[in-house]
Amino acid sequence: MSHLHYEVADGIAHITFQNPPVNGLGHSLRLALVNALDEAEENPEVKAVVMTGSERAFSGGADITEFGTPRSGWQPTLRTVIEIMEAFPKPIIAAIDGVCLGGGLELALGAHYRVAASRARIGLPEVKLGLLPGGGGTQRLPRLVGLERGLSMIVTGEHYTATRLADTPLLDRVVDTPVVEAAAAFAKEIVAQGAPLKRVRDIKIEELDAQAFLQVSRRNLAASSKHFPAPKLCLEAVAACVELPFDEGLKRERELFNTLMTSPESLALRHIFAAERAATKVPGVTRETPRREIRQVGVIGAGTMGGGIAMNFLNVGIPVTILEAKQEALDRGLATIRRNYENTMKKGRLTQNQVEERMALLTPTMSYDDLAQADLIIEAVFEDIGVKEAVFTTLDAIAKPGAILASNTSTLDLNIIAGFTKRPQDVIGLHFFSPANVMKLLEIVRGDQTSPEVLATSLDLAKTIAKKPVVSGVCDGFIGNRMLASYRAAADELLLHGASPAEIDRALENFGFAMGPYRVGDLAGLDIGWAIRKRRQAENPDLDLSCVADRICEAGRFGQKTGAGWYDYSAGNRKPKEDPIVTKMIDDFRAEKGITPRKFTAREIVERCVFALANEGARILEEGIALRASDIDIVYLNGYGFPAHHGGPMHYAQQVGLFNVVRSIKRYARLSDSAAAFWQPAPLLVKHLDSGEPLK
Template sequence: MESALYDIDAGVAVITLNNPSVNGLGLDLRRALVALLERAHEDDSVRAVVLIGSDRAFSGGADVKEFGTPKSSQEPNLLTVIRAVENAAKPVVAAIAGACMGGGLELALGCHFRVARADAQIALPEVKLGILPGAGGTQRLPRLVGLDTALNMIVSGNAVPAAKLKDTALFDAIVDDDLRKSAVDFARKVAQEQRPLKRVRDIRISDPYGEPYLQFARNTVAATARHFPAPLKCVEAVAAAYFKPFDEGMKIEREAFLWLLATPESRALRHAFLGERAAAKIPDVPADTPLRRIERVSVIGAGTMGAGIAMNFLNAGIPVVLLEMKQEALERGLAGIRKNYENSMKKGKLSQQQLDQRMALLQPTLSYADIGGTDLVIEAVFEDMGVKEQVFRQLDEVMKPGAILASNTSTLDMNRIASFTRRPQDVVGLHFFSPANVMKLLEVVRAEQTAKDVLATVMQLAKTIRKVAVVSGVCDGFIGNRMLKYYRNQANELLEEGASPQQIDRALEKWGMAMGPFRMGDLAGLDIGWSIRKRLYAENPGMKKSVIADRLCEMGRFGQKTGKGWYRYEPGKRDALPDPQVEEIIAAARAEAGITPRKVSDEEIVERCIFALVNEGARILEEGIAQRASDIDMVYLHGYGFPAHRGGPMLYAETVGLPAVVDKMRRFAAQPGGDAAFWTPAPSLVCLARSGESFN
């Protein structure tokens, strides 16, 4: 397939970018652009050139398939292509529809003129990968749209519809009709105009308040960027466009780009970008696997989780039947959904019309008979195998043939759940994370007999409802909660040894976790973990008990919902306040165990909790529960508040160095009272550390 197509239309050479799906500027396309520009230059019958993409995308920027390969920088690189466009003797017009982002926008900025559809999406999103535009974006965009607009676009990385930029010099024409015809007509017209051709690089930024504005921007971005260096570098690069000649600004931009590219923060964000895309691929499920039609969904359970799950589908325009056993619980669930939408409306995120449309898609019911005709059913009932069995045996009776039967279980054996039906091939785990209408992660649990078309269907459905789906095999807790158990175990051990809940939470939050383990437990509800622990105690009689956590639950301290947990909470507030009663419980448990509390450093807290995640993650990979290390990282980035600038537990271990991680684990095992069995490094971790290889 040719990367770019060439034809002549009424004396205008039309070069069509042809690298599906978003015209990524890969090496083949870059070579083709340079060659076809030269062809147009040498043809005396050609008066002007139009660069055009597809309706979906002018160009989405760099070709993701070339990330991390020599091709990404091989000549002609993007800078070379843009120079060829900018220095062309004949006018070059960019005809823009769909996505015009990153390098694609930088290419358009290098053209002499730009014609766009009103709904085209314009962005320089590089900051979301921890870098900045590296082919002149920070120098050319401010010259066309002004400092304020350019800086907001570059620092946020967010897309803006072309229509919103119609009053700037970015576009020479905004059109609603045939883009190609409009661009060709425009090109023929400008070909007759006086030379020299205008170049964006030659424009001087005129802004009498530029200097104080840029200082304000520096202060604002420095206060909000926190762990990420890219936003502040963006400000400095845009400032160079204001203060410096174009070539000097380009040099500053390029140096910043290369410096950011080597930072661990950029590595983490690029890892997440590629990891999300990798997670969607299942090795033994072909991309062309036929999908089952999902036109109506039913959800069993109208509690917080069930209501949140239902909202995901309502938001996507998919009708939902919401089943509860009691009218009071059903009405409470409906009221909760409406309240969530009303809160969004108050914040300006939703209109009254949208609220009404979504609520109209929701059918409440107290009868299983009303859900039988739906294409997918998701149960969100109490986390108990006996309860799940009752539900799935009922579903087996009422659901139509070919319907997908899904469980929202967070820990239970999906193979057993599937065995409660006569159609185990139709059963899959869909583990949403609370609050389900907000959290991006969806763990897709593949049971032994789950059909491939079921997997393919729910993975595609996850995209529809804007979730990051990660496939997990069957084990207790799957990927996320299985690892979380060991993270929490270490937090509990550190508590017994001398740290306080406040110190442990504070240390991990300072390191970057969205919430420490004890605050997170209070938010989620301590009774959930207690229920799981009691089941595990029964299944594993020799298992060490979490004495302090169990005692809190025995006292009815279940967290924020009861006003007391690891912390105490004032009515109507969520501030976690230290509680002397908890301190007494901890002290008593230490005394009973014969433990003399010691001083624990914040560094030890972080290393033990995070390396516990890493070690169990390595075992999960060994067992094939996760398909790849980056899948584990996606689970923790999108479901557990792991800091984005660290890229997930497995990438973080690589950043630290796997030999150093193994050494630390062995040191923890050797500490007085250390748990040697717990801190035995996973065999694959030791192997990788010795060989110098990595997870990813």
């Protein structure tokens, strides 16, 4: 039988799923399972069935590649399989190890009994794909774990260990011994006892104040899931298990599932799910590509970025030596790292011992010689090519052979940086995003001579430190900051022609961004962008690159750290307040440029900024800086706060329609000569508009 192994031993039919990597419940496995059950039913020697997967996975759930395809509805569907299991005349015991998620858990709920390894992870994470459990999970799980816990598991998608669920009827036994052996022994016991077959559908829910609880939950979800319909419809499906007979509840679940399956939010979240997995597939890197062992890391710079980078490695038990030029800066950096850990401890996410264990892995130094044995050295120094040259020339002299030399540069040419060494094959860009210990994105910049071995090691390391990696080629700003420049240019054009910083921020935040561009600028620090603009002006002396932001910085307003930037900030309060001084600066700059301000709608603000992102993204894709359109989405979702329910700028552009994007860009280009220079549709957008093929 394909995708599973079937054998009978001592009166027990053992059905073992064999559909790696996570025993996804695609059509082939579902069909094979029903055939195996039919064989077990017809065999008089079989007294019970033990169904299991592997140590890694009982089943990770549905095969997501079948979503939206005819195969997802081919019989037997998951619901049909579960109905066959419930009606099976002999005991079926699910032996659960590894992950048991989504459709995998729903399948296990169709068994008569469940035995789980204590380490097994159990949950219904469909909400994270903008869906709800569609195989009866919303009707069965609350019957076993209670309404409150069941609803929480379904609307959050949280995983529970089997140990945490051992006090519920969900699991008949939780064991530390090999789970298949324990399940077989349990099967023999219930056969010997003549125990009745337990069907979850027959359990009656008797919850006091269930309706009051559901009403409170509705109010809470309405506030917390503003842009996402799935949590709210998950609740309505769970409510059906209280309010309706079981079969009617299943029908309601299916109706709500179908509603979500075609929603733009679910399409966006499923796109993200696939995109994150695709981003790790890089030409020239295979499983066979050698990796280097990273046992010791060096970080140059103990400021906000360097300290955050160091924490990523300390968190996973990798020792870090952190270097600064002055003792005062070193002490300040160490104090910040400790304070960050202690704040986490106050929130209950770390113990005092864990704080001390992590700090003990950190070695401060002011000598480059102490980095000589590091396997990976990451510089996080000032964004100036002269400073980078001094660092990498020194590293080339002291680092051991085979050490990976990484730059955290956000805009500079990595090939030039690699050229400061005699080992350019060992140089790579590891662009962390601030705060580096929190932000998930890691932009991995591959230089012209970066070796596949160094790239493969960096990709694996990203997974180790729980980052989402995206590989970029070399250009000014790479993927993220190059697109950010276009986004900011579109915002600044709006600002110049009449919109206020607050109007622009508010429109983009209502669209779903965590912060608008001017609030982000104040948070990150305006002096960084100022330094980059001054470099670019020096490189292009014939161009006028002046902007309002220069006036803001010239006034010493660098954002939250100085208490004033685009907005004013009270001491100890990060809430932005509009400032008439900034309004006058903007008005004066407009007057100097001879611009008469006008009003902009929120829709036009969003359209200009987001289409500018997509347009620049298409250029990046065409130049080969990004490997695929979905990589660009991952960068913007995880590094720049693009709203997940829109799926990223490239996905959003395709959902809006490339025809509409290109038409709008051409319309903006007709407004002025300066607009025409900026608003030129990327050739790749026009090409795909004409062909009708999606961006890939």
